[in-house]
Amino acid sequence: METIKLLTVRSEIAAGTRGAGMGIDALIVASLDQKSTFFKEHKVQNIDDVNNILFNNNDYPEAKHIDGVFTMLNRVSNHTYDTLKSGETPVILAGDHSTAAGTISGIKKAFPNQKLGVIWIDAHADFHSPYTTPSGNMHGMPLAMVSGIDNKENAVNEPSKETVAYWEDIKKVGTTSAKIDPSDVVFIGVRDTEGPENEIMKKHNIRNITVDEVREMGTQAAADLALNKLTDCDMIYISFDVDSMDPSISRGTGTPVEHGLTVEEAKDLNTILVSNEKVVCWEMVEVNPTLDRDNIMANNAFRILNETVEAIKKKSLLMVG
Ligand SMILES: NC(=[NH2+])NCCC[C@H](N)C(=O)O
Numbered sequence: 001m002e003t004i005k006l007l008t009v010r011s012e013i014a015a016g017t018r019g020a021g022m023g024i025d026a027l028i029v030a031s032l033d034q035k036s037t038f039f040k041e042h043k044v045q046n047i048d049d050v051n052n053i054l055f056n057n058n059d060y061p062e063a064k065h066i067d068g069v070f071t072m073l074n075r076v077s078n079h080t081y082d083t084l085k086s087g088e089t090p091v092i093l094a095g096d097h098s099t100a101a102g103t104i105s106g107i108k109k110a111f112p113n114q115k116l117g118v119i120w121i122d123a124h125a126d127f128h129s130p131y132t133t134p135s136g137n138m139h140g141m142p143l144a145m146v147s148g149i150d151n152k153e154n155a156v157n158e159p160s161k162e163t164v165a166y167w168e169d170i171k172k173v174g175t176t177s178a179k180i181d182p183s184d185v186v187f188i189g190v191r192d193t194e195g196p197e198n199e200i201m202k203k204h205n206i207r208n209i210t211v212d213e214v215r216e217m218g219t220q221a222a223a224d225l226a227l228n229k230l231t232d233c234d235m236i237y238i239s240f241d242v243d244s245m246d247p248s249i250s251r252g253t254g255t256p257v258e259h260g261l262t263v264e265e266a267k268d269l270n271t272i273l274v275s276n277e278k279v280v281c282w283e284m285v286e287v288n289p290t291l292d293r294d295n296i297m298a299n300n301a302f303r304i305l306n307e308t309v310e311a312i313k314k315k316s317l318l319m320v321g
């Protein structure tokens with residue numbers, strides 16, 4: 001049977017709000033409160049963070065702590081690569097969403113000749129570059145990093161030479177060229193984007209399955225639609241940002257946006273999606289217990305994590321049988 005390996009990344013340097021690094025421990029607390037042995041049953045490999053960089057001044061306003069982000073992406077990429085190479089299925093639990101660029105780079109490094117598709121369940125498109133970011137927060141940039149998109153046509157910033165040098169290095173983590181074609185991204189629940197991101201979505205014809213669409217067609221049809229968009233791809237990575245869910249559930253994430261998915265919808269989408277045989281990796285990010293009360297976000301996110309991992313294990317049984 002396939003083995004799951006949990007990769008925990010307590011990094012929060014690419015978020016604008018402090019506390020996402022504590023998301024993993026909030027999930028562990030939620031698991032204990034729910035009397036689950038999940039974190040004992042599965043292999044856990046921690047990836048060291050560089051959060052101490054937050055005590056220093058930030059030297060890169062258009063790409064905050066890009067030096068630290070570069071270090072983190074290399075670590076995440078290498079661990080994802082090693083996990084896949086040893087025949088295990090990586091499940092990444094991370095703080096801020098920038099790590100997803102490391103994950104995608106590691107997948108591509110492990111299978112360089114396979115076409116990789118991405119299903120991105122998120123309130124945000126995370127397609128900014130240092131040239132277009134409204135905030136400088138690099139958790140808004142992972143999809144541009146792995147697609148090699150600068151989007152200078154729609155620039156609003158002039159990043160420094162040093163920033164650009166790091167950005168160029170970041171685009172080469174794992175493999176020197178782009179890991180994905182941006183037209184092989186499918187969004188679910190994206191509802192808070194800026195102009196430069198809208199241009200990318202238009203240019204590459206990126207499908208966003210909205211929250212209303214999910215509700216109208218149902219989670220099974222929405223998941224099928226997302227997967228059908230990626231029939232050309234050989235393998236698929238799923239990224240689940242908990243801010244795809246509605247803030248009425250919990251405020252326990254750094255950048256909440258109204259009109260999101262319900263917990264039930266998010267759980268169904270993730271479990272259905274990972275049951276597809278092409279899915280090689282799943283990631284969950286942006287739980288921030290310091291913004292929450294009673295650990296509500298982590299309690300809901302842990303339920304989703306638990307059921308999604310069960311679905312991955314069931315799939316591998318099916319494939320062996
Ligand atoms: N992974 C996230 N929570 N991303 C939020 C990004 C928000 C906004 N687009 C920005 O660039 O600042």
Ligand SMILES: [Mn+2]
Nearest residue numbers: 097122126241
């Ligand atoms: Mn995100």
